[in-house]
């Protein structure tokens with residue numbers, strides 16, 4: 330997701346001899362209070378619990394290249410997420426790029442216009458052409474019937490997104506991929522720990538890609554991972570993320586530097602202790618919103634799926650008349666009150682200048698375009714106060 334505020338965190342002019350964390354007396358969190366409510370906020374475990382990890386890293390002098398914390402986190406995440414093979418990488422975009430490279434995807438790839446730009450960027454980076462098809466209004470995920478209709482001789486893969494952590498129509502997509510001999514790679518950046526019918530959505534398809542960016546449910550500052558269905562695929566990814574090396578003189582293919590470092594991996598291990606609590610708190614907040622905003626004129630909530638276990642990564646609502654000014658009207662009223670709800674995903678990827686020229690970007694895509702004009706994601710993160718939740722609800726309800 331875009332996070333324009335990230336760039337404003339540190340004043341680049343802060344002199345190096347002033348520690349910005351302790352300058353205010355040590356007790357004042359540096360960025361916490363600006364009387365603004367963000368749509369999300371990084372989950373930060375207690376600093377004191379991170380220090381012993383740092384001490385170990387300093388003792389080991391092992392900073393990157395499959396260090397001990399890296400190996401521990403791969404194991405711990407595979408177990409936590411109930412997936413067979415996982416490769417940690419430097420960020421979610423690199424994870425997408427590596428997954429596509431490792432799967433030898435080329436030609437045309439069917440994907441969704443209703444996502445963060447990284448989904449389509451990864452396709453462009455490997456020289457593939459994104460083919461945008463329309464989405465399902467109940468989940469904002471690829472509509473399988475549209476996928477089938479878009480397959481050509483040049484199609485090699487499908488790249489769906491579990492938008493907002495809502496599971497895609499897994500069975501239908503798998504059937505299409507199998508019938509047409511296509512790779513099925515999921516952008517699961519929103520779907521950490523999401524299950525469908527008791528089973529991790531990350532264990533479906535050929536590969537799933539996670540983002541551990543600061544704003545996601547589980548973060549390692551920056552970071553990401555690729556879940557692969559078999560050992561050979563994991564091995565291919567592990568080589569590609571390290572320039573393509575098999576051994577230090579054996580380099581059969583061109584890879585990139587996509588490695589996760591030890592500071593990130595240690596933070597991930599610590600974060601893993603807190604993630605269940607964070608998701609539980611997200612669930613409480615989502616339930617508050619749902620109760621307060623259901624059956625409210627102009628506001629449509631997304632249906633709750635009985636078969637899936639959500640992670641409550643986002644709380645999207647659809648806004649239309651009679652809510653005054655529709656979605657953008659409400660977005661501005663919230664902003665005026667210091668509540669920065671986000672219009673994920675507006676504009677559609679296919680309407681951005683780098684993509685508008687593509688043939689599939691000219692298609693009507695009626696559902697995606699309607700959603701891009703109606704969806705608003707309300708603030709949802711474990712650090713939200715009751716007052717912030719109440720204020721958000723009041724403004725939405727005040728019309």
Ligand SMILES: *Cc1c(COP(=O)(O)O)cnc(C)c1O
Nearest residue numbers: 330420421422445447518540542
């Ligand atoms: C966050 C996100 C990404 C990119 O992940 P980074 O770790 O920020 O590179 C990719 N796809 C989707 C859907 C995302 O939300």
